[in-house]
Amino acid sequence: MLRSSSKTILIIAAAVIIVVAAVYLIVGPLGNGTDRSGAPAGGGEAAVLAPYATGAMENFKQEVPAKAAPDLAFKDGDGKDVRLSDFRGKLVLLNLWATWCVPCREEMPALNRLEAAMGSDRFQVLALSVDKDGHDLAKAFLAEVKADHIALYNDPTSRASFAMKAFGLPTTVLLSPEGKEVGRLVGPAHWDGPEARALVEAALKAYPAR
Structure with a gap:
């Protein structure tokens, strides 16, 4: 039971890492407010x-x-x-x-x-x-x-x-x-x-x- 829970946690952690990495590649570092072209997120x-x-x-x-x-x-x-x-x-x-x-x-x-x-x-x-x-x-x-x-x-x-x-x-x-x-x-x-x-x-x- 414990092993199953550990595997589930690892899978969830890996999924979070993949999502964060994808966001980084698309919009750049989180919190900088700009897209990869240097323009602010939202077209500002x-x-x-x-x-x-x-x-x-x-x-x-x-x-x-x-x-x-x-x-x-x-x-x-x-x-x-x-x-x-x-x-x-x-x-x-x-x-x-x-x-x-x-x-x-x-x-x-x-x-x-x-x-x-x-x-x-x-x-x-x-x-x-x-x-x-x-x-x-x-x-x-x-x-x-x-x-x-x-x-x-x-x-x-x-x-x-x-x-x-x-x-x-x-x-x-x-x-x-x-x-x-x-x-x-x-x-x-x-x-x-x-x-x-x-x-x-x-x-x-x-x-x-x-």
Whole structure:
């Protein structure tokens, strides 16, 4: 009788192992919430950019799922009204900066080189100065550092920082073509390095224009 019970237990244990192994092969490790393609179980959004948060991009944090960004209002280089929604249809790297912010000034040339290398109808570096009444200051600084690939945009109200919950400068937010925040990096970074380019390229694939 005891032997029969032992055999039954062994058979049940073996069956459980087989079922668990089958589930592992189909959906991956239990509890990771993703299928074998890296997409979350149930068809949600995956943290596809997380593997690119290395080196110069180690402080980049992906927003999963992506969230709608506020439709910021600001001025272009000619003083005309512009909204963030005007840039829909392309991946946007929104950099909030100010002329009084030393780290912002130091990273601007790198942002300019990134725009020069990767700027297109699919991707744009949007450097938004939040200097109060700082149009002329921002324009003079961009000219000083020869940021000839960066267009001048200014928010004289500085409301953009509060709307984007950017409590420190610089803050750089990656926006999808649909205008959703897919991630951000707080603080300065080497935006012209290979890690930054790899991150942008991965985002272009993950969030294609529609």
